[in-house]
Amino acid sequence: VLLTVRDGKLKVLLMKRGTPPFEGRKALPGGFVEEDESIVETASRELFEETGLDGSQLYLEQVGVYADPGRDPRGRIVTVSYLAIAPNLPPPQAGPEATSAGWYEVDDSLAHELAFDHEVILSDALERARSRLEHTTIATAFCDEVFTIGDLQRVYEIVWGVSVDSRNFRRKVISADGFLEDTGDKRNGVPGRPGTLYRKGAAKILHPAMLRSRML
Amino acid sequence: VLLTVRDGKLKVLLMKRGTPPFEGRKALPGGFVEEDESIVETASRELFEETGLDGSQLYLEQVGVYADPGRDPRGRIVTVSYLAIAPNLPPPQAGPEATSAGWYEVDDSLAHELAFDHEVILSDALERARSRLEHTTIATAFCDEVFTIGDLQRVYEIVWGVSVDSRNFRRKVISADGFLEDTGDKRNGVPGRPGTLYRKGAAKILHPAMLRSRML
DNA sequence: ATAATAGTGTCTCTAAGACAGTATGCT
């Protein structure tokens, strides 16, 4: 479940299936484990094959297992889902299998029917991502290498689907130790006052947490 | 991974393996999925077979998947781990498969070698349980149907391995809406002033959370 | 009497919540 923020929307990488079952339906990217390959390596490899992205550079986290009978008409298929987060990438040029891959709005995808039980998988991964934004510094994985506090705030707003007070947000992320590292640079060339550019800091967990309930 | 609090220690249900591989080693209880059975049903059924407990009455939560090659010498076995929490049960009388089942201290079990990669599975489940205590009301699952605030505090202290200020703890759990429901009864027959008996309230999530970092 | 557990109250401090105006660049 590869998520990104693009055009002000939360998007997920989906592929149109070219073969039965669920031919023509949108589905999450994925594939089968190979011999002597760990499952996280599988996730990383499939991501690379379908997007050209170096999976080892991306945030990748196991979310859950989906193995109930009947979820795949071909038999009992065990699916292990991984959440991946990417910055706004160059258009999905893609790898060998990626002819049909594209970015779709998460909200739309949850409303329409995906192949298999992929709405459930997407929904679980989305909830995981939202929760990770509260407790970790992973929001920076949605951003480019350098970014402004405004960029980061937009990530929170878009992923959570709420609006955030910019003054409180700024205070919060600046005082959170190790969240942001000042580059000394500013962003020019765009309308508005140039913003200070940061890169992600060393901290992985966000303390204190930024709770959704509190930010309204 | 069935956890309980017993004799003031955090314990886990382990079985001594009677057959290779890892014959004689301690292992987490488990078994194989049957046809037309969901994986949570499998967890529930295995728990029943090995402890006689009605799995549908217990807290049961999926933790993760372990499927890397080499983790089981018999081939690539995919293990889905579930965390279960039980109150202090009558001695493990047990079901058909339970001849070798028993309660072991979690700390010891993590220090010694278990079969397969079961230390990792246990460690992950333990961390999940500790985290759930922060954010949910699941600590009550370690208690009997009615319990005192002292009982509940002991759960936190034992599972987290820290000591907690009883005054702050009391204030916290009483003010947390829906955590505890007063039964009106008091516990008699034990030394000390009789404590008010509570049962678990309707709330599943604990708001605000009880963060480990804060309770020292 | 003593031991053991339950229960009560206050001060401090951190950090979130609400809120408006100024600064600096682009077009």
Place this chain on the structure above:
DNA sequence: AGCATACTGTCTTAGAGACACTATTAT
């Protein structure tokens, strides 16, 4: 000039952290 974004600061309030003593029972 107008627009867009960045930045600054204060008051209030919720809730955690630290801390000591009294109350009620069993033995």
